[in-house]
Amino acid sequence: MEIRQFTYVSMVAECGSMTKAAAKLFITQPALSNYVSKVEEDLGVKLFDRSANPLKLTYAGEQYVK
Numbered sequence: 658m659e660i661r662q663f664t665y666v667s668m669v670a671e672c673g674s675m676t677k678a679a680a681k682l683f684i685t686q687p688a689l690s691n692y693v694s695k696v697e698e699d700l701g702v703k704l705f706d707r708s709a710n711p712l713k714l715t716y717a718g719e720q721y722v723k
């Protein structure tokens with residue numbers, strides 16, 4: 658696991674928004690969204706419930722951040 662993975666996922670969880678997290682991380686929203694999707698694909702689980710507004714961690718996401 659890279660520190661960047663944890664940093665990006667935890668920032669999205671903290672902000673509840675890909676757009677807000679991307680701004681704080683100084684990257685574009687599409688880049689952050691693609692990166693988080695790649696992490697989820699590598700882990701084989703969804704980390705965020707994207708149907709919720711603001712974004713919420715799934716159980717797997719909570720365990721990942723913990």
